[in-house]
Amino acid sequence: MLRVPPRREADTAEEKMMRRKTLKSRAGDEACDSISCSDCGIYLLCAPFGVDEDVDAVLDSIIRRRLSFRRGEVLYRMGQPFDAVFAIRSGSVKTYVSTDDGRVQITGFHVAGELLGLNAMNTGIYTSEARALEATAVCEVAVDQLEELSRREPVLQRSMLRIMGEEIEHHEELMLLLGKKTAEERLATYLLSLSRRFAKRHFSATQFHLSMSRGDIGNYLGIAEETVCRILTRFENDGLANVRHRQVVLNDLDRLAKLAHDHRGYLARLSAHRCAEASPVSP
Amino acid sequence: MLRVPPRREADTAEEKMMRRKTLKSRAGDEACDSISCSDCGIYLLCAPFGVDEDVDAVLDSIIRRRLSFRRGEVLYRMGQPFDAVFAIRSGSVKTYVSTDDGRVQITGFHVAGELLGLNAMNTGIYTSEARALEATAVCEVAVDQLEELSRREPVLQRSMLRIMGEEIEHHEELMLLLGKKTAEERLATYLLSLSRRFAKRHFSATQFHLSMSRGDIGNYLGIAEETVCRILTRFENDGLANVRHRQVVLNDLDRLAKLAHDHRGYLARLSAHRCAEASPVSP
DNA sequence: CCCCTGTTTTGATCTAAGTCAACGTTGGGC
DNA sequence: GCCCAACGTTGACTTAGATCAAAACAGGGG
Numbered sequence: 001m002l003r004v005p006p007r008r009e010a011d012t013a014e015e016k017m018m019r020r021k022t023l024k025s026r027a028g029d030e031a032c033d034s035i036s037c038s039d040c041g042i043y044l045l046c047a048p049f050g051v052d053e054d055v056d057a058v059l060d061s062i063i064r065r066r067l068s069f070r071r072g073e074v075l076y077r078m079g080q081p082f083d084a085v086f087a088i089r090s091g092s093v094k095t096y097v098s099t100d101d102g103r104v105q106i107t108g109f110h111v112a113g114e115l116l117g118l119n120a121m122n123t124g125i126y127t128s129e130a131r132a133l134e135a136t137a138v139c140e141v142a143v144d145q146l147e148e149l150s151r152r153e154p155v156l157q158r159s160m161l162r163i164m165g166e167e168i169e170h171h172e173e174l175m176l177l178l179g180k181k182t183a184e185e186r187l188a189t190y191l192l193s194l195s196r197r198f199a200k201r202h203f204s205a206t207q208f209h210l211s212m213s214r215g216d217i218g219n220y221l222g223i224a225e226e227t228v229c230r231i232l233t234r235f236e237n238d239g240l241a242n243v244r245h246r247q248v249v250l251n252d253l254d255r256l257a258k259l260a261h262d263h264r265g266y267l268a269r270l271s272a273h274r275c276a277e278a279s280p281v282s283p
Numbered sequence: 284m285l286r287v288p289p290r291r292e293a294d295t296a297e298e299k300m301m302r303r304k305t306l307k308s309r310a311g312d313e314a315c316d317s318i319s320c321s322d323c324g325i326y327l328l329c330a331p332f333g334v335d336e337d338v339d340a341v342l343d344s345i346i347r348r349r350l351s352f353r354r355g356e357v358l359y360r361m362g363q364p365f366d367a368v369f370a371i372r373s374g375s376v377k378t379y380v381s382t383d384d385g386r387v388q389i390t391g392f393h394v395a396g397e398l399l400g401l402n403a404m405n406t407g408i409y410t411s412e413a414r415a416l417e418a419t420a421v422c423e424v425a426v427d428q429l430e431e432l433s434r435r436e437p438v439l440q441r442s443m444l445r446i447m448g449e450e451i452e453h454h455e456e457l458m459l460l461l462g463k464k465t466a467e468e469r470l471a472t473y474l475l476s477l478s479r480r481f482a483k484r485h486f487s488a489t490q491f492h493l494s495m496s497r498g499d500i501g502n503y504l505g506i507a508e509e510t511v512c513r514i515l516t517r518f519e520n521d522g523l524a525n526v527r528h529r530q531v532v533l534n535d536l537d538r539l540a541k542l543a544h545d546h547r548g549y550l551a552r553l554s555a556h557r558c559a560e561a562s563p564v565s566p
Numbered sequence: 567c568c569c570c571t572g573t574t575t576t577g578a579t580c581t582a583a584g585t586c587a588a589c590g591t592t593g594g595g596c
Numbered sequence: 597g598c599c600c601a602a603c604g605t606t607g608a609c610t611t612a613g614a615t616c617a618a619a620a621c622a623g624g625g626g
Contacts, residue, residue: 078550078553079550079553097455097456097458097459097546098459098546098549099459099463099464099544099545099546099549100544100545100546100548100549100552101544103459103463103464103544104463105458105459105462105463107455107458118444118448118451119448119451119452119455120448121444121445121447121448122445122446122448122449122451122452123448123452125550127452127455127546127550128455147437147440147441150440151434151437151440154430154434157430157433157434157440158430160444161401161404161443161444161447162404162405163405164404164444164447164448164451165401165402165403165404165405165406165447166405167451168401168402168405168447168450168451168454169402169405169406169410171451171454171455171458172380172390172402172410172411172454173380174458175380175388175390175454175457175458175461176380176381176382176386176388176390178458178461178462178505179388179461179502179504179505180382180386180387180388180505181382181386182612182613183612183613213572213573213574214573214574214575215573215574219462221462222461222462222463223613223614224613224614224615225573225574226574226575226576226613226614226615227612227613227614228574229574229575229576230575230576230613232575233575233576245573245574245621245622261382261383261384261386262382262383263380263381263382263383263410265383266381266382266383267361267362267408267410269383270361270362465582465583466582466583496602496603496604497603497604497605498603498604506583506584507583507584507585508603508604509583509584509585509604509605509606510582510583510584511604512604512605512606513583513605513606515605516605516606528591528592528603528604
């Protein structure tokens with residue numbers, strides 16, 4: 001704890017940086033590297049939804065426009081009216097909420113193939129803000145068309161609910177981390193969750209690149225930037241992981257998982273146990 | 284921070300209490316005080332969904348069974364297969380997740396009229412646990428029937444998305460609180476959020492009853508039980524609020540809102556501002 | 567290739583809130 | 597109406613991690 005003087009975080013610095021940069025180079029913004037739908041991350045989400053016909057045609061009908069953002073640019077702001085979700089085609093994005101006095105809490109990092117903005121479904125107003133961490137390409141999908149289509153395609157409807165459920169689960173895990181874990185456990189949990197995410201996309205589970213700064217990691221995990229550094233050095237000394245600048249190498253996933261006191265690991269063990277016993281219900 | 288020795292929390296104590304109690308009195312469990320659908324909280328959610336015909340008939344068709352729980356009883360456990368959601372008819376429920384070494388984080392308190400369990404939509408396994416805070420009556424609704432019905436009733440489909448979006452928003456606010464707020468701000472935010480919730484249901488915004496213990500409040504807010512007490516006494520001395528046992532009286536909502544550094548208040552001000560300016564987009 | 571700005575690292579010091587301990591309060595069960 | 601386990605409160609002491617400060621490092625634009 002101990003952060004009373006509201007030292008206006010990341011945001012302001014980035015805002016300033018952006019203002020400076022925006023004066024120059026407003027080069028090839030739109031449609032400079034338009035990838036075909038079948039190369040896009042969301043294709044993976046759409047494909048299994050039973051769209052047997054011309055996939056490209058269906059997708060084209062719901063995609064309003066393609067946009068690209070440079071590092072630091074804003075996808076949507078808090079308080080803006082909501083009428084579209086964003087499918088990330090490439091790059092990565094952070095989302096965050098903030099207090100009235102400028103403190104910021106990052107609520108998630110999002111990568112290619114993920115859907116952004118569904119949470120504004122409730123009020124019709126964005127309650128969070130999204131900012132590109134690097135050069136990022138997205139497809140804008142109008143919600144009303146998405147709803148219309150999901151009525152005709154039950155698999156799409158189910159999938160939207162599934163995606164939101166996944167986000168809720170992820171938030172629950174993060175709340176456990178923010179409320180009950182030590183700084184060391186937080187970092188271990190974080191590295192492990194990144195590793196799993198990459199593995200799921202068939203990248204290396206033990207070597208990857210961070211698209212976010214130490215400051216962003218600390219903010220997300222509810223600890224100071226300096227603490228992030230200190231603990232990463234400790235991991236290095238313990239032979240657990242090497243994090244040189246933004247390049248990560250994990251040496252011992254098992255030990256990391258033990259350190260993390262993982263919710264997900266616990267769940268997996270629970271399910272296994274449940275299967276093993278086979279006979280519930282006593283008189 | 285500073286909670287390394289995993290002092291097994293609430294859970295274990297409650298479990299023990301339940302075991303003791305369960306030996307005796309397994310009295311009128313089911314259907315002892317079955318309220319008609321039109322008295323039920325979820326009716327309010329269902330009514331505006333365009334079910335113009337016989338509402339009761341439609342509802343009866345999706346409600347699998349009615350259950351009632353006593354204080355401390357579990358609605359569902361982590362790791363259990365998911366096939367139904369619960370609509371709370373009366374009473375209140377806490378949901379929580381936990382680490383493998385027994386630390387618990389409460390993720391929400393839920394009251395009559397709210398829907399529980401939609402978050403398991405993703406994996407088909409409950410990743411959290413729900414426990415009644417007091418005598419509580421619920422309706423169990425099978426998910427497949429809910430999905431089936433929501434295909435025919437677009438308003439229901441929209442409403443499910445809206446409910447999940449609301450939960451996500453609520454989690455974002457809680458993450459901001461857990462990651463960035465002081466203990467005092469947390470309590471102020473909490474009291475204010477309860478106040479708003481009661482006001483929305485047309486109860487008093489300044490006087491209400493807490494169904495959860497100090498321990499539960501502290502756990503939910505990521506602070507120690509003792510800190511909750513200390514700060515409540517401070518609020519009392521400052522003439523801000525009187526919290527005697529479980530009876531709350533709020534004396535100065537404005538000052539409380541200032542203390543809370545509210546995300547929601549900030550949002551409201553933002554929207555107002557946006558309306559006032561009327562002219563966006565500069566060259 | 568060098569500068570400049572933002573990022574990362576390390577050390578010294580401080581503090582909000584956690585933990586421990588002990589005591590007051592209460593309401594549900596018999 | 598009495599008892600006791602759970603709940604709530606208050607004080608004394610400890611500590612994980614925040615803040616401050618300052619140096620080392622990178623990498624993109626000119």
